[in-house]
Each structure stands twice: as structure tokens, then as C-alpha cells.
Amino acid sequence: MASITLNNIVKKYDDGFPAVNDVSLDIADGEFVILVGPSGCGKSTLLRMIVGLEDITSGDMMIDGRRVNEADPKERNLAMVFQNYALYPHLTVFENIAFPLRLAKLSNSEVDQKVREASALLELDDHLDRKPANLSGGQRQRVAMGRAIVREADAFLFDEPLSNLDAKLRGQMRAEISQLQRRLGVTSVYVTHDQTEAMTLGDRVAVLKKGVLQQVASPRELYEQPANLFVAGFIGSPSMNFLPATHKETAEGHVLSSPIGDIPIPQDKAAAALGREIVLIGLRPEFFEDASMLDDAKRAQGSVFPSTISHVEWLGHEQYGYIDYEQDERVADRLTALAQELDADELRPQVVATLSAESLARPGQPLDLWVDTSRMHIFDPETGDNLTRDPERGAELTRLAAEDRQREIEMAQQR
Structure with a gap:
């Protein structure tokens, strides 16, 4: 070796x-x-x-x-x-x-x-x-x-x-x-x-x-903890959703205004968007859920906003809800370039949300959608950098993986 x-x-x-x-x-x-x-x-x-x-x-x-x-x-x-x-x-x-x-x-x-x-x-x-x-x-x-x-x-x-x-x-x-x-x-x-x-x-x-x-x-x-837009978009299936958003502060707190709705966000996420004309928010499909399927404690861990599903794919153990939106021209070229880098034809102006199999979400009907904003990523559209990445948390995950590898090798060789 x-x-x-x-x-x-x-x-x-x-x-x-x-x-x-x-x-x-x-x-x-x-x-x-x-x-x-x-x-x-x-x-x-x-x-x-x-x-x-x-x-x-x-x-x-x-x-x-x-x-x-x-x-x-x-x-x-x-x-x-x-x-x-x-x-x-x-x-x-x-x-x-x-x-x-x-x-x-x-x-x-x-x-x-x-x-x-x-x-x-x-x-x-x-x-x-x-x-x-x-x-x-x-x-x-x-x-x-x-x-x-x-x-x-x-x-x-x-x-x-x-x-x-x-x-x-x-x-x-x-x-x-x-x-x-x-x-x-x-x-x-x-x-x-x-x-x-x-x-x-x-x-x-x-x-x-x-x-x-x-x-x-x-x-x-x-x-x-992806380092940038490319890694975030390449790793994961279905791919991470990228949405243009602008920060605003309301009487209730910080909000990211996006094409699918105004999403309340915690202070630490807001800090990454402050002073920027526009950001790209990264939300994996599993960050979403039909708000009616959650108890109060779970709902409190994220934010709820109104939305409308364009169509639904039911897979038995879960379902995907799709939300169409109008692309912001300020980031259209950046997302087109990202699609080419990822070997994709295009990044459609569409959000994919993973919903519980028991959800009764229906196309065209209003739906209160919950999103786990604590796991949201915020990217700089110009550089592609992940502005909310936690390097220490990332390093800890890789360190733990190395320990797991050593244990697995020892167990396999004992067998």
C-alpha cells in the first residue's frame, strides 16, 4: 500500500x-x-x-x-x-x-x-x-x-x-x-x-x-457544506434549487424576497445577504415540506410561506412538488453558464420540493410550504462562493468520516 x-x-x-x-x-x-x-x-x-x-x-x-x-x-x-x-x-x-x-x-x-x-x-x-x-x-x-x-x-x-x-x-x-x-x-x-x-x-x-x-x-x-455554486449544483439528486433573492428587513424580522414568495430567515443567514443587491439562495428539495404535515415544534424550526404547486409526482414513499417562477434577468446569464458547467441543458426557473407521501397538495391550489431556513445556503452570483458555508462544521464532518473509515477497515479485516 x-x-x-x-x-x-x-x-x-x-x-x-x-x-x-x-x-x-x-x-x-x-x-x-x-x-x-x-x-x-x-x-x-x-x-x-x-x-x-x-x-x-x-x-x-x-x-x-x-x-x-x-x-x-x-x-x-x-x-x-x-x-x-x-x-x-x-x-x-x-x-x-x-x-x-x-x-x-x-x-x-x-x-x-x-x-x-x-x-x-x-x-x-x-x-x-x-x-x-x-x-x-x-x-x-x-x-x-x-x-x-x-x-x-x-x-x-x-x-x-x-x-x-x-x-x-x-x-x-x-x-x-x-x-x-x-x-x-x-x-x-x-x-x-x-x-x-x-x-x-x-x-x-x-x-x-x-x-x-x-x-x-x-x-x-x-x-x-458545498464551497460554491458548482459543487452545490453537481452534488445531490434532484439537484439543489437556486433562487434569486433580495434581502429586506420588516417589522417581523429579516426576509428574503424570492420569485416563489417572501421567506423569513434567521439573523445568521441575513448577515450573508446584507448590503448585496441580489443573492442566489440554495435550497435542496428535502428542505421543503407541506406545512400541514408538521407539528408546531417542527414548523418553528423553519419558515412557512404561501405557494402554488404547478404539478406533482407521487413516488409512493414521497412526492415531488414543482413550483414555476419567472427568472430574474440579473442572474439569468449566471445560471445559464452554471447549467453548461454542470452538463445540463438549462436550469429551468422551477423549484423542486420533496413532500410527504401523505400530503394532499394539488396542482393549482394554494399551499402553505415550509422550508428549513437553518440549512439554506446563500451564494454570491458573481463569484459563486457559498457565503454561508461553515468551514469548521465541514472539517468536522470529514474528520468523523475518516474515523468511520478506519473502523470499517478494521471490522472488514477481522472478518
């Missing part, structure tokens, strides 16, 4: 375009780090630079404290698991897993021992004599991982390994990869554009945009 350190890594192509721009990242020994972002953000390029398949324009790449910028891939002792599995169709499962051991000229007895240890770990014992064409997608993925395991590499690098699988199998393989990584305790770097994979697999997640690192944190810190 090994730590991996990236110091101010830059990758420029011949036309001068920086595919990766000044990325610094410390990956601890045994840590599972996810590189995530929309298409073209530089995550796969960064992974290929770690393994040695791409040259580094500037900066230092360190593996266990050793600079490896000029080292060949075989000298780095890293195992890569590709999207297309890269299996040899004419070889059996046994020989596919054994392939790196044959190259290393190990004895037949050593090869047999290592392959069977890996196959037992991956539940492939019944498939060792089969060819890849006769395996399911999940089984092929496990064979590719077995080949990485027998190498006893210092780290595993995954390049979108589940993108060829259907949704149900992806969920199953996510769990298997996570449990395997914990049992092995091996440093792992995993590239994906799928935020569900990022949030469920990673100890920490590095969010990239156009080659620039936006935030590195535990999944929970990214979700609860």
Missing part, C-alpha cells in the same frame, strides 16, 4: 489547453478517493497521470514519498481497472487473473495459490475454467479486479469501471467494490461522472471543473 501526493499538477496539450490545472491532492495510505465531475473536467487525465499513461507538464507526482514523474507505469506498481475490463477473450478466468503473475515468471504453485486466493475473495471459484464471453458484466468486472489483486499493487486505480453495467448491477457492484477495498485496505483512486458512485464509495471526493479542483471533502461535507 502507498500514499499518493499530487503537488500543483498541470497537464497542457500542444495547443496550450490545460486539461488539468494546478491540482494538489494528498491521498492517504488505504484511503478511497473519488475523482468526479462532468465530461471533460480532467478526471480521467489526472488518473492517467497517476498511473504513468500521460506525461506531466509541471508539478510533482509522489508515491510513498518518491517522485515518479518520469517513472514508467510498470515502475509505479499500480493496478488499473478499466471501463471495458481489458480481458483476454481466448484465456480462461484463471489465466486472465494469472496473466500478470505469468509475466513476473512466478512458479506454477505460486500462481495457483494467488489466483485461488483472489477468486475465493471475489466469489469466482465456480468460473475459473470459463471464458470472458460466457460471463455476466459483473463477473467480468470481478475478474478484472482479481487481476489487480494478485499483483499486490500499492494502489488500485479505477477508470469508470461500472459504466457498462445496468443500474441494478451497478448498485450491487458498488457494494462489492466498497467491501473489497475495506478488506484489502488498499489505497484506491476511482474516476466517475456518476455522483451516486462518488457519494456511496468515497472516503473523500474531489470535485473537478474544467481541470480545476473545486473542493475535496467527505461526501457528507460536500453535500452539507
